[in-house]
Amino acid sequence: MDERSTDGPRRLLLVEDDGALAGMLVELFTAEGFTVDHAPDGYRGLHFALTRAYRLIVVDRGLPGLDGLDLVVRLRQRAVSARVLMLTALGGCADLVDGLDAGADDYLAKPFEVAELLARTRALSRRAIDQAEVIPLGAARLDMAQRGVQLPSGDFVSLSGREFALIRSLARRPRAVHSRTQLRSRVFEGADSESIVDTYVHYLRRKLGPGVVRTVHGLGYQIGAL
Template identity: 40%
Template sequence: MRILMVEDDAALARSIAALLRAGGHAVDHSASGEEALGLVSAEPYALLILDVGLPDIDGFTVLERLRRRGEKVPVLMLTARDALDDRVRGLDLGADDYLRKPFDPAELEARVRALGRRRGGDPVPVVTIGALTLNRSSGAAEVAGRALDLRRREWAVLDALATRAGQVVPRELLLAEVFGYDEPVGPNAIEVHVTRLRGKLGADGPQIRTVRGVGYMIDAR
């Protein structure tokens, strides 16, 4: 997923970003509520991880403004506060989940996966397309019982295509979901990952078709 993390604690932000990137996600970071509001308008984020305590406007205000303008991006709020009233306020303003600091990294990862599935309209973590099985919770993928050894971005591209099986996924959308805005992206980055995926899926796996001038589509059969 493409995730925006809004957190003003630089050390914590680096730690969360490293954790999520290791899990195959593209992560952008902002330490400002106002900047985050602009980024959500400009980028197709699948999830917003939002700290309550920010230096300019607090996370509650960010959330309220997002929902008022119709933004439906799932929001996971982080807070060091333990007050029940704060948790209730966040949920009432439109937060999808709440996690109190300090938290266990495994719990954060599990909540991120759950919110990602909810956004896709499918709470089931396993996607099956022909002989391909993609477990979005464990990060495992196999074809006809053969485990696939996928790099982080290969997984991200395959996940983006598999969850839209039978649909043409524009190249620009793949770039936006797989890479963060501050990551260097070569002109043929997506093509390289697709080529590697085709080799790893082999003859038993579903075919990834190129739709010239548009993007890619994975066979839904």
């Protein structure tokens, strides 16, 4: 069963290992109108963020398994575009810089005032709404919320999680040529061979046509047009 949600614009991911705090935050964010998913550690947070569409991700820095900074770095490497608010007990200037450099959009030190947390959440939500939710692919469009491609004919083609991650990674830098090594690192972390990139390029071409991904011989792949 495909776990990806089509309710991305109203969905929030909370990655927090403190059960009592997480329970309180889930209630607060739900009252703000979000559908909230809770992950108690970094690896489960990574899984949720890569398989479902979120408007906001709220991440504790000190997480078991996968640290919050590392989690955000991996999300940005894989072109996850949700706004990220990092919560942390470390409130120094250097810690703030580390969080923002990792890819977080905002940073809030614990203990925090609930009113400030919710105000920051609303501000990030407004910025997320303003963010483009479609990327042009020639006459077609990559739909970030629905995780698929709207063809010029009007037909909609749904993509698997890895297919979507691959085409999104290519489409976010349309002029760049992406090596197979770079794509394996961003999209297929843990894969034994770079041939998995070629396999998923084949899947995309089969679904969307041969022009969707260009081969730049000796260098890698580049997004094409439909």
